[in-house]
Amino acid sequence: MAFYVPYLLLGLASKRSCGSLVLHARKQFVGISNLPRYHSLHVATSAILNLEELLGRVDGDRELLVELFFVFKSSFPANYQRLKDACRQDDSKQVALEGHMLKGMLLNLSAPRAAAAAAALEQLGTKKELTESPQALSDLLFEAEVLILHMDEYTGELTP
Amino acid sequence: MKILVADDDHLSRRLLEKTLQRAGYEVITVANGSAAAALLCDNDGPRLALLDWEMPEMDGPSVCSAVRKTKDQGYVYMILLTSKGLKTDVVAGLGAGADDYLTKPFDTEELKARLRTGQRILHLEGRLVEAREDLRFKATHDALTSIFNRGVIMDLLGREVSRSRRENIPIAILLCDLDHFKRINDSYGHLIGDDVLKEATRRLLLSVRSYDYVGRFGGEEFLVILNNCPAASTAGRAEEIRRAMSSSPVQTNAGALSITISMGVHQTDNWGSGTVEELLHEVDAALYAAKAAGRNCIKFAKTQSVAVEEPTLPAETAETLS
Numbered sequence: 001m002a003f004y005v006p007y008l009l010l011g012l013a014s015k016r017s018c019g020s021l022v023l024h025a026r027k028q029f030v031g032i033s034n035l036p037r038y039h040s041l042h043v044a045t046s047a048i049l050n051l052e053e054l055l056g057r058v059d060g061d062r063e064l065l066v067e068l069f070f071v072f073k074s075s076f077p078a079n080y081q082r083l084k085d086a087c088r089q090d091d092s093k094q095v096a097l098e099g100h101m102l103k104g105m106l107l108n109l110s111a112p113r114a115a116a117a118a119a120a121l122e123q124l125g126t127k128k129e130l131t132e133s134p135q136a137l138s139d140l141l142f143e144a145e146v147l148i149l150h151m152d153e154y155t156g157e158l159t160p
Numbered sequence: 161m162k163i164l165v166a167d168d169d170h171l172s173r174r175l176l177e178k179t180l181q182r183a184g185y186e187v188i189t190v191a192n193g194s195a196a197a198a199l200l201c202d203n204d205g206p207r208l209a210l211l212d213w214e215m216p217e218m219d220g221p222s223v224c225s226a227v228r229k230t231k232d233q234g235y236v237y238m239i240l241l242t243s244k245g246l247k248t249d250v251v252a253g254l255g256a257g258a259d260d261y262l263t264k265p266f267d268t269e270e271l272k273a274r275l276r277t278g279q280r281i282l283h284l285e286g287r288l289v290e291a292r293e294d295l296r297f298k299a300t301h302d303a304l305t306s307i308f309n310r311g312v313i314m315d316l317l318g319r320e321v322s323r324s325r326r327e328n329i330p331i332a333i334l335l336c337d338l339d340h341f342k343r344i345n346d347s348y349g350h351l352i353g354d355d356v357l358k359e360a361t362r363r364l365l366l367s368v369r370s371y372d373y374v375g376r377f378g379g380e381e382f383l384v385i386l387n388n389c390p391a392a393s394t395a396g397r398a399e400e401i402r403r404a405m406s407s408s409p410v411q412t413n414a415g416a417l418s419i420t421i422s423m424g425v426h427q428t429d430n431w432g433s434g435t436v437e438e439l440l441h442e443v444d445a446a447l448y449a450a451k452a453a454g455r456n457c458i459k460f461a462k463t464q465s466v467a468v469e470e471p472t473l474p475a476e477t478a479e480t481l482s
Contacts, residue, residue: 057175057268064178071171100214104243105169107265 048143049150050110057110069151072109076144079105083121083140087133095133096125102140106147114143161279162186164205166196166223167212167241172264176210176271183272193218197226203233208278210262213242213253221256228257235285237278241266302376304354305361313375313383318436320373320385324428332394333426333439334384334401335447336364338419339455341380348414359410360419367404391429398425398458406456420456422447427460 046052058064079102086094099122106115117140124133163185167173170191177187188206190196193215199205200223211220218226220240227236240253243264253261259281260274300312308316317333324331338360345353357380364374364382377383386397402421409416424447426439434442442461450459 053265057179057265059179059182059268061178061182064175068171068175071174075170097214100243101169104212104214104241104264105171107243108169108172108175110265 045150047113048111048146049154050112051154054110057108066155068109069155072105073148073151076148080137080141080144084137086125087121087130087137090130092125092128092130094125095130096122099123099125109147111143111147114140114147117143161208162188162206163275164196164199164209164211165189166191166193166209166215166220168192168215169212172212172241179268179271180210180275183275185275192216193220193223197223200227200236200238201230205236207234207236207282208275209236209238210275211238211240211258213240213249221253221258224253224257234289235282237282239274239278305358305376307361307365307382308373308375310375310377313373313377313385314436316373316375317383317385317440320387321428321436321439325433329388330390330428332386332389332397332428333443334386334398335377335424335440335443336382336384336401336405336421337423337447337451338380338421339451344417344419348412348417352412352414352417355412356410356417356419360405360421363404363407364401367401389427391427394425394427395458395460398423402456402458422450422455423458424448424450425458425460431461 054065055062058068079098083095083098083102086098099118099120102118103115103122106112106118109115117136121133121136121140124130124136161184163180165173165176165180165187166189167176168191173189173191177189180187185208188199190199193211194217196209196211196215197218200209209223211223213220215223220242224238224240227238238258238260240258240261241264242249242253242261250261259278262271262274300309301307302309320331323329338356341353341356344356360380361374361376361382364384368374368384368386371387373385373387375383384401386394389397402423406418406420409418424443424445426443426446431439431442439461446459446461450457453459
């Protein structure tokens with residue numbers, strides 16, 4: 001997360017351009033080769049968090065939306081850790097299960113990019129090809145970080 | 161309506177819970193398949209369920225399969241929630257007993273529409289079960305008095321006689337006939353006669369125990385099976401019934417009408433290996449003897465050797481003595 005903090009502190013991260021800025025920062029700090037393969041550098045905000053779709057899913061209940069963001073933010077670290085452990089232990093079945101669960105959660109959150117990253121891990125688990133899992137884990141973490149940033153931004157807009 | 165949501169993902173569970181509560185459902189949530197199966201297999205459990213495909217302990221299709229295997233009362237409408245997109249997965253889910261499936265991320269309106277479909281199916285099933293039960297009741301019970309009809313009471317008699325012989329548990333058979341019922345019908349009409357029959361049935365049911373059987377044997381004839389009734393108490397039980405019947409006049413639109421019954425009684429202790437038909441023939445003969453003896457009294461069947469003296473007394477005499 002540290003790489004985009006300076007942008008936020010300087011107020012450079014405008015509310016609508018966070019995703020792009022983070023990607024930009026990532027390019028600056030970690031180099032283009034480490035970017036998730038399915039990323040473009042100009043990410044549409046809706047690809048990270050489709051608020052319109054999500055608000056429709058919760059019947060416009062913004063309170064519930066914020067609650068769901070909180071649930072994700074508090075449960076993701078444990079989910080991610082379990083995925084990471086499963087990858088390290090070469091437990092394909094567990095990787096597929098955890099990836100699948102995260103994918104479902106992220107799809108319900110209307111977060112297609114992060115869901116795709118989780119789906120990539122699920123696929124690796126299903127195919128029992130965990131050699132590429134470190135990269136996939138890194139991609140997922142990155143997408144989750146961007147997503148959380150968007151969530152925080154939205155939550156901040158709601159609070160006076 | 162109660163609905164079960166089973167999903168190991170807290171976020172999806174909460175989202176569904178809130179969405180369904182808003183749609184008017186009473187939502188029960190669980191986080192694994194075993195808990196879902198236990199609730200759905202319970203006869204008082206929810207009849208509508210949203211099950212995630214992948215869950216710890218038991219996955220969604222396994223829950224469907226378990227419910228379909230064990231549930232014999234009331235249909236459960238189950239929708240699988242899945243982010244699996246393959247047709248083979250869908251086929252497997254439906255094959256396991258799911259009624260429908262929804263892919264994640266779900267669309268709220270689609271979810272509600274599919275649940276309404278489920279409710280329609282459950283409503284239809286409820287009506288079919290009701291109709292079946294109604295038919296079953298009509299096929300086994302007498303339309304006027306709502307007690308067992310002749311076919312059922314005869315089946316029960318056969319079963320209880322066999323059980324009595326097998327387990328050496330005494331039972332008594334009572335064949336009761338309303339005295340001068342034809343006269344009531346002829347004098348006051350059949351509707352009044354029907355009222356009398358209904359009241360006689362009510363009195364009969366009140367004077368037996370919950371594990372005894374009462375059935376309408378013919379027009380004004382009732383067959384009573386007293387289960388676990390030792391010979392020593394049969395006469396007393398029969399007399400109680402006779403008295404209950406004539407305890408007070410029956411209130412009808414034609415005024416208060418006094419009723420009495422005659423009764424033929426058979427007790428298992430001494431009836432050997434006769435068939436049910438033979439037993440009935442003997443008890444019928446005893447009833448005929450009671451009628452011949454002036455009605456409103458009890459006669460024991462010929463082969464009966466126990467406690468013959470007391471019940472053959474004319475009822476009025478018995479009352480005087482008591």
